[in-house]
Amino acid sequence: MKIQLSSITFFALWLTVLVACTKQPMPDPETPVSNKTVVGTIEYTGMVAADGCGYIIRTDDGQVLKPLNLSTNFQQHGTNVVVTYNLGSESFSCGLLPTILTTINIINIRRI
Numbered sequence: 001m002k003i004q005l006s007s008i009t010f011f012a013l014w015l016t017v018l019v020a021c022t023k024q025p026m027p028d029p030e031t032p033v034s035n036k037t038v039v040g041t042i043e044y045t046g047m048v049a050a051d052g053c054g055y056i057i058r059t060d061d062g063q064v065l066k067p068l069n070l071s072t073n074f075q076q077h078g079t080n081v082v083v084t085y086n087l088g089s090e091s092f093s094c095g096l097l098p099t100i101l102t103t104i105n106i107i108n109i110r111r112i
Helices: 002-020
Strands: 023-025 036-044 055-059 064-067 080-094 099-111
Touching: 064 080
Parallel strands: 064 099
Antiparallel strands: 023 080, 036 055, 036 080, 055 064, 080 099
16 A cells, blocks of 8 residues: 555656646737836746746846746846846746746846
């Protein structure tokens, strides 16, 4: 009975990690591309493989964005930035309890 219970527990954990760390398509890919500019802070939430979300940008108005092309020059936790971006074509799911983030393509970024 113990072997069966540990197998079920292992499978449930494996399934949770598999579902939590996958990219999912955005609901409406037909949305026209338009650039937006926001002020925010770069945060490192931990490795995706360890239930983190990698680097994110938390905007001053509370949005959480997942950059698809964040330069290594800006991969520093706590860096305040101004970012011009357009929306990515898919959402990004991460974390132990799946968090779905909006992906962005950075057009321009600078420190403030």
